[in-house]
Amino acid sequence: MNLQDLPTDLTLAFERQRAAHAADPGPGWDTRADRLRRLLRLLLDNEGAITQAIDADFGGRPAVETELAEVWPSLEEIKGALRHGRGWMKPRRAGVGKWFLPARAQLLPQALGVAGIIVPWNYPLYLAVGPMAAALAAGNRVMVKMSELTPGFSALWQRLCAQAFSPDELTIVTGGPELAAQFSALPFDHLLFTGSTSVGRRVMAAAAANLTPVTLELGGKSPAIITPGYPLAHAVQRIVVGKLINAGQTCIAPDYVLLPRDQLQAFVDAARDAARRAYPAGLADVNFCSVINDRHYRRLLGAAEEAGERGARTEYLFDGVSHDDARHRLAPALLLDPPADCEVMREEIFGPLLPLVPYDRLDEAVDFVNARPHPLALYWFDHDTTRTQAALRKMPAGGVTVNDTLLHVAQEKLPFGGVGASGMGHYHGRWGFDTFSKLTPVFRQSRLNGMALFLPPYSPLMRRLLRLMKAF
Ligand code: NAD
Numbered sequence: 001m002n003l004q005d006l007p008t009d010l011t012l013a014f015e016r017q018r019a020a021h022a023a024d025p026g027p028g029w030d031t032r033a034d035r036l037r038r039l040l041r042l043l044l045d046n047e048g049a050i051t052q053a054i055d056a057d058f059g060g061r062p063a064v065e066t067e068l069a070e071v072w073p074s075l076e077e078i079k080g081a082l083r084h085g086r087g088w089m090k091p092r093r094a095g096v097g098k099w100f101l102p103a104r105a106q107l108l109p110q111a112l113g114v115a116g117i118i119v120p121w122n123y124p125l126y127l128a129v130g131p132m133a134a135a136l137a138a139g140n141r142v143m144v145k146m147s148e149l150t151p152g153f154s155a156l157w158q159r160l161c162a163q164a165f166s167p168d169e170l171t172i173v174t175g176g177p178e179l180a181a182q183f184s185a186l187p188f189d190h191l192l193f194t195g196s197t198s199v200g201r202r203v204m205a206a207a208a209a210n211l212t213p214v215t216l217e218l219g220g221k222s223p224a225i226i227t228p229g230y231p232l233a234h235a236v237q238r239i240v241v242g243k244l245i246n247a248g249q250t251c252i253a254p255d256y257v258l259l260p261r262d263q264l265q266a267f268v269d270a271a272r273d274a275a276r277r278a279y280p281a282g283l284a285d286v287n288f289c290s291v292i293n294d295r296h297y298r299r300l301l302g303a304a305e306e307a308g309e310r311g312a313r314t315e316y317l318f319d320g321v322s323h324d325d326a327r328h329r330l331a332p333a334l335l336l337d338p339p340a341d342c343e344v345m346r347e348e349i350f351g352p353l354l355p356l357v358p359y360d361r362l363d364e365a366v367d368f369v370n371a372r373p374h375p376l377a378l379y380w381f382d383h384d385t386t387r388t389q390a391a392l393r394k395m396p397a398g399g400v401t402v403n404d405t406l407l408h409v410a411q412e413k414l415p416f417g418g419v420g421a422s423g424m425g426h427y428h429g430r431w432g433f434d435t436f437s438k439l440t441p442v443f444r445q446s447r448l449n450g451m452a453l454f455l456p457p458y459s460p461l462m463r464r465l466l467r468l469m470k471a472f
Contacts, residue, residue, distance in 0.1 A: 006182045013171045014186050017114045017141035020168035026111060027139045029086045035136045036085070038164045040078045043129065046160055047071055050125060053153040057121075060290035060327055065245060066125070073410060074129035080412050080429055081137035088137065088433045096443070099469060104444045109437040111139030113189035116212075118180060118203065120195045121149035121292055122249045122350075127217075128157065131192045132170070134432025140190075141169060145183040148176040149292055181206065188212045190436055194251075195219075196348075197373075197421050215425030215435055217251070218418050219348045221372065222397075224254040224379035224405065225365050227387070232263055234403075235381040236270035239354075240317075241278065242379070242405025244332055247289040248352040249296075252377035252398075254405055255349050258365040261358035268315050268334055271354075275317035275332055282318035283329050290329050291351055297328035300351040303343040304333055312338035312355070362391075369395050373421035379405050398422045 003011055024031075043050070051066045091106040115135040119128045128144055135142045144161075146154035151174070158172040173183060184191065184203045187210035193203040194217040207214045224242075226235045239254050246253075259267055279285035291297040301323060308314045313336040316322045322331045332352040338345055344355050359365045369375065378397035382388045388402055398418035399408040409416055409428075417426030427435050445451075453462050 003185075003187065006185060007179075010173065010179075010182055010186065013143060013167060013173070014114060014188075016168050017143065017171065021111070021113045021141050025113075029089055032085060032089075032137055032139055033082060035165070035169060036078055036082050036133060039129070039133065039136065040075070040082070042160050042164045043071065043074060043078070046156075049156060050153065053156045054124060054150065057124075057150040057152045058290050058292055060329070061246070062287045062289060064287065065289060069245060069250075070123050070125040074126050074133075076410075076412060077130045077133040077428070077432070081133045081433070084430065085137040085433065088430055089139075091442070092439070094441070100443075100449075102446045103449060104446070106442050106444070107439040108442050109138070109433070110440050112436060112438055113140060114186075115140040115142050115436055116183065116186060116188035116191040117142065117144045118184065118191070118193040118195065119144060119146050121147035122246065122251065124150040124153050125157075127194045131194075131427060131432065131436075134427050135190075135192075135436040136170075138433050138436035140436055143171045143173065143183070143186070143188070145180055146172060146174050148174070148180075185209065190215070192425075192427065192435070193217065200423070215417065215427060216423040217416075217425075217427075218376065218421065218423040219251050219350070220374075220376050220418070220422040221255040221348055222252055222375045222377035222379070223369050224257045225369070225381065225391075226257065226259040226263070226267075227362060227380070227382040227384070228260045230381045230383065232266055233270045233273075236267055237274045238381075238404050239379070240271050240274040240332075243354055244275065244278065244288070244352060245406070247291055247330070248332075248354075249289070249292060249350055250406070252406055252409055253350075254354070254377075254379055255375075256345070256355040256357055258357050258359055258368060261360055264336060264356060264358055267356060268336070271332075271334060272315070272317050276319070279318065282320050283322075283324050283331055288329070290327050292328075294328055296351065297323075297325075297330065300330055300349075300353060303347075303349070304330075304335065304353050307335045307338040307342050307344045307353075307355070310339050310342045312336055312342070312344075366391055366394055374398070374419045376418045376422035377401070377406075377408070396420070 051063045054066050055061045091108045094105045096103050096105045117131045154174045161172045184206040191207050191212050192215040197218045200216045200218045224239050243253050279288045315334040316331045318331040335355045338355050374396045376398040378400045380402050396419050401408045412429035415426035415431035416428040417423050
């Protein structure tokens with residue numbers, strides 16, 4: 001797609017940002033901090049409206065989950081950038097090779113220009129604000145494409161951002177896949193996409209036409225592995241909690257569990273106990289989230305049904321009704337030992353279904369994970385640190401939490417991102433700043449240096465020196 005084939009308002013918005021960046025290509029910290037403060041203010045002043053809009057888009061998303069998993073981490077990202085951004089901007093010292101002393105070298109963070117961000121629906125606030133904070137801290141102009149599956153929140157976010165920012169600083173666009181495809185064809189200086197692996201492929205192809213570098217934050221099937229001897233009740237409780245926040249619609253939710261075969265029934269009992277304690281009113285519980293829309297609800301019902309028909313025992317974790325068509329709510333269900341080729345074992349589940357895959361030897365569990373695309377997250381339950389290190393070394397994954405679930409995502413000092421089919425590149429904290437910066441290597445020659453020796457015509461002394469250099 002060429003620039004002239006794209007809708008004019010999109011290209012105008014882009015050209016305007018590009019011109020604004022050209023007029024101020026190296027914004028200082030005060031300008032960046034002012035933008036971050038405006039983003040912070042916008043969030044603090046409108047938290048209630050934001051929470052309500054997301055609740056309405058989901059047809060029932062507990063306000064406390066939005067606070068915990070979207071508002072709070074968004075504030076953390078912005079505050080972290082405000083606290084450390086000035087330091088992140090400073091040139092970073094790098095050593096020089098001994099033959100070049102006393103010259104000096106450094107990495108100089110430079111703003112890239114216009115950054116594009118594409119947002120999915122499952123955490124529509126946090127997955128917009130996290131990349132936005134990083135791109136703004138790094139001194140870029142930013143265009144954000146929101147998800148069409150959260151129309152209420154997307155429109156609200158567009159309106160709020162337009163009140164707080166000029167369009168040449170930040171532009172929010174809304175629309176469906178067609179607009180999204182056009183958006184990803186803009187010649188951004190960096191494009192961060194969060195969404196499914198299949199759409200990620202298309203985004204990367206579109207970006208390739210412009211040689212736009214991409215960060216792809218994708219999905220996939222994230223396993224939880226319980227090792228023999230690990231206290232089962234603890235593992236189950238942490239897996240159930242990690243699975244059921246946002247009704248399983250979390251990119252790093254445990255997608256399936258590998259566990260010792262003789263613990264299958266004990267897992268079922270402990271999971272039922274944990275789910276009932278967490279959501280005493282079952283499907284009607286105020287803290288249980290709906291599936292985003294009817295299409296995804298039907299997809300999940302169909303996947304559970306297929307697993308059942310193909311021989312997986314289905315254990316619902318709530319008492320009472322297992323699903324509610326009107327509110328597209330689905331009770332959490334364990335699917336015991338489903339065949340490897342049914343949908344719940346082929347595709348990312350992204351809902352409250354949890355396959356349990358028994359193993360006889362721990363090696364089999366590791367092989368099972370490694371026979372599939374690299375996961376975005378990996379959960380390993382084990383008190384044996386030597387075995388844990390050895391196992392983790394063998395299983396590439398986007399990120400790992402040991403003896404719990406989800407929490408690696410909340411660590412500002414850890415990069416967040418996938419590997420292979422679960423994505424490329426990373427962000428969060430300084431990692432996000434670096435993603436949206438060019439860390440330009442700068443070599444500073446000293447007045448006193450021996451370069452004259454290395455000019456042609458090459459002298460015998462130079463040749464002797466070169467022999468010495470090769471020997472060391
Ligand atoms: P999706 O890929 O369907 O859509 C994501 C965004 O891409 C939307 O804004 C959509 O409009 C846009 N889009 C659609 N077609 C496009 C195209 N041709 N070119 C460019 N953009 C296009 O994903 P989704 O259903 O919104 O989100 C769920 C997926 O996102 C899951 O796979 C989940 O694992 C993943 N996810 C990953 C992370 C992460 O941080 N790695 C976080 C959340 C969700």
